[in-house]
Amino acid sequence: MADTGEGKKEEADYKRLHSFPLIRHTDMPEEMRVEAMELCVTACEKYATNNESAAKMIKEMMDKKFGSSWHVVIGEGFGFEITHEVKNLLYMFFGGSLAVCVWKCS
């Protein structure tokens, strides 16, 4: 029982420590990056259990703000090879277990 308690504590610790958004790769300009990141965080928090809705929300918001043809992938595990327009890519981790990839390609 003690072990599981510790495990839970550790897990909680991990969650708490790793709750911040971590940008893994981006070539966006500063302003855009901050906005996109915040949008991702908002969407992931809003739809914590439904990645699809979160992705949809991010995609729609990005389309509105920065012009159409945005693509969003959210998941806990996936691999990808994409072609994106230069200065329009954001690949970040969030909440310790989610990977978010947002890019534009028309």
Add this chain to the structure above:
Amino acid sequence: MPAKGGDKQRQSQSGPSGGKAAPPRPAKPICKKRDEDASTDLGEGVDEWTAVKTLVKPPDQLELTEAELKEEFTRVLTANNPHAPQNIVRYSFKERAYKPIGYVDQTAIHFSLNGNLILKDSDEGRRQSVKSAVSEKPSLASSAVISEETEIKDEEGTEDTQAEGEEEAEEAGTAEEAEAAEAEEPPPPKVKEQKLANRFNFIERASKTLNNPLRERACQSEPTPCKNFSATANQWEIYDAYMEELQKMEKSKEKEKPKAQIAKKEEKKKGRKLTSLESQSDDITKISKAAKIMERMVNQNIFDDIAQDFKYFEDASDEYRDQKGTLLPLWKFQYDKTKRLAVTAISWNPKYKDLFAVGYGSYDFMKQSHGMLLLYTMKNPSFPEYVFSSESGIMCLDIHNDQPYLMAVGFYDGNVAIYNLKKATSQPSYKSSAKSGKHTDPVWQVKWQKDDMDNNLNFFSVSSDGRIVSWTLVKNELVHTDVIKLSAEGTTMQGPEGLQLQTLGCGTSFDFHKKIDYLFLVGTEEGKIYKCSKCYSSQFLDVFEAHHMAVDSVSWNPYHLKVFISCSSDWTVKIWDHTIKTPMFIYDLHSAVGDVAWSPYSSTVFAAVTTDGKAHVFDLSINKYEALCTQIVVAKKKNKITHIQFNPVYPVVIIGDERGHITCLKLSPNLRKMPKEKKGQVVKKGPEVEIAKLDKLLNLMREPEGTAGK
């Protein structure tokens, strides 16, 4: 083989049937020949084939004898179609039974053509020719053409009826005649054809508008640049990324902490003195030393010729000038921020012989503004080493002898201050204030004194308010003591209501005796020079009625203890023995004298500057009546020279003017002539010699006076 034979027969059959239509040709023989040709053609092929190979017979072929083979079978040709069915039945609804149809069509049509030709001689032909005949010729031509066509058709030969054939033959005959007629007529058939086109009085005329050539223009936008990116996201990668980031953050935190701690420790260790410097140091200060060296190197390159002159140039023409000398201009120091300020004080640094301090302010009562204190070095004429600015104009300064980084400064507003070069602030380290007994008028001169008994720094100042004040630095504060008040005798005025008002003399300059510690001279605005002692604050040791106008400068001779010099705006420079009330020498320089200075290398050499822009250099041992050198240093009309100082080591003087420029001049060899060395005689040097030299001169002056007195 018999089947083949049948085929042949059929061909030959059809041949003659067609042939009947063409009467001019002999039908049968040609047909036969053709047949033979065809058979031989085939036969040859067969022969060749049989010759080479034996006949292959089907195994079930009947074996016939010669006789049987030779037996002839006759066949009769009929007009019946062999392929036509013989037993056609049709259902008869009337009798409700199939009934055979007896009549079978035996004709086989291979080719049919409906003709539209009409005989010219027939009724219809005549009618048409009458109808259409506009002229005879076209009709003729048309008939001819038609006949030609019929000819061609004839040759092709079809299943026309016999009668028709005959008619055609006749037609051909007429056609031949027509052809003959054509030959006789001059226009060729082509021309006729053209006329044919115009048969219905039809004129064809075409015109075409100019079509603009088609053009195509296309433009394509550049495709947005794209890049490929690939990555794999899974739980362990995300975890690793987060862990790395956290470690980084921790490290940066750790780094910041020790830095702060170390800095604190260092600060504590080094103590109060360095903290101010440390806190101000930034990236630029790290390279400031290198930058300074670079700056000086660049300046050395730029002013290379001047530096060479300074070090080595000795005016060779002095030998031919008898005793006269010249001043060679070297560097000129100027700074943008001091353009509108006058040089009010200059002083060489006693330790660093190339460094001098310049005070800037204004002598004009109406145009008082801010002041500047700059320190220049001869190694860098383009930019000052130190810059201090002040709210009030600086009127005088003095550099401490033992601590050459301390400068006492007097301001136009009556304050005095001490600047410390070691501190990077542009504010004075210590400054007097209204409550700490500042002067009420401009401070005209300050002078450092030896440290007092408690080893406190102290200096004197003289001002127009008639006070001479001693300032002592006690515990970071300037404490003032009035040394003397310049109360002129019999100048007390009767104020209103029986109030006794004491008017004070206005001190403008002073100088302390080099050896006798308490003795000092004070020059005043009224032209008097007071000989005072620090010990008596109420009375003067002596009063000289020296000048008619303000005494601008007074200075003891550096060698002879009794002699001092004074200059005034009344155009004169006077040399005195302080024990005698009358001047020893008087020189009229024809313009207000701003400053006078003894040379450091000879007891008899001094220099004076006048407001007309001239510098005068005297050597009493050579010429006691005239200056050895009188030279215009600055432009006469717009500018005035204010101060002059000899460098304590090098044979140069610096001269400051009203426009903020400092000019450095080199004394030519004649102006610093030393006694000539004679062979076998050791030339004495030192203060004694200098004193003797001046004494000799003074005696010369005294004796005639004494004799005159007698």
